[in-house]
Amino acid sequence: MAKVFVFDHPLIQHKLTFIRDKNTGTKEFRELVDEVATLMMFEITRDLSLEEVEVETPVSTAKAKVIAGKKLGIVPILRAGIGMVDGALNLIPTAKVGHVGLYRDPETLQPVEYYVKLPSDVKEREFIVVDPMLATGGSAVAAIDSLKTRGAKNIKFMCLIAAPEGVEAVQKAHPDVDIYIAGLDEKLNEHGYIVPGLGDAGDRLFGTK
Ligand code: URA
Secondary structure (H helix, E strand, O other): OOOEEEOOOHHHHHHHHHHHOOOOOHHHHHHHHHHHHHHHHHHHHHHOOEEEEEEEOOOOEEEEEEEOOOOEEEEEEEOHHHHHHHHHHHHOOOOEEOEEEEEEOOOOOOEEEEEEEOOOOHHHOEEEEEOOEEOOOHHHHHHHHHHHHOOOOEEEEEEEEEOHHHHHHHHHHOOOOEEEEEEEOOEEOOOOOEEOOOOOHHHHHHOOO
16 A cells, blocks of 8 residues: 655744645745745655765765655646646756646536657656645546556655545555655545645745636
8 A cells, every 4th residue: 555654844834834825926836835845855855776886085985875766757746746747847857848738527527638748768767756745636547647657657646635535445456656745634525625625736836827
C-alpha cells in the first residue's frame, strides 16, 4: 500500500496557513506556494541515494558524497500544478519537466487527457507528479495512469492539501505511488471543493475568476 506523508514541519504549516487565508492576494499566494513546494521537495528528496567521491580541499583529500545520478522528472497537472514547478526546481534544477493536461467530460464527469508531454527517457526517470489539491483524486489517478501507460515505473505524488477521499482513490488505483501532503483536510463539499481547503487553487495562483 502506498505510504502517505503529511509534512508537519513548522515552516510548511505556517506558510500553508497564509495560503489558506482568503485575504492572501495572488502575488503572495503564488510566492507562498512556491516556497512550500521547495520545502516539500527538501523532505521528499531525503531518500535520494548518495555515492562517495574524492574531493581536494585546500587542506587535504576528503572522501565526500554526491547524489548518485538519479534522473528526476517533475510533472504538473495543468493548470494549477504549474504553480509548484519552480519551487520544486529550486532544489533540483536539473530535473526535466513533463506536463499532463486533463479536463472533465461534462457528461461522464471522468477526466479526459488532452495534452501529455514527457521527457523521452521516461522509463529511467523517477517522477514527482504535482498538483496543489488532491480532491476526488480523479485527476491524480488519471495523470499517474498517463505516466504509467508511457512506461514510467517510479512515481510519487505531491500536493498542498488533500481530502481523505482523494488519498483513498490514489491509494486504491496506484498502491505503488507514495503521497506527500502539507495539509490533510476534513472532506469534500457538494461542489467538489476541499473543506476547509483554500478555494480554487488555479484561480488563486493565476488571478482568474
Ligand atoms: N480543486 C481546487 O482548486 N480546489 C479544491 O478545493 C478542489 C479541487
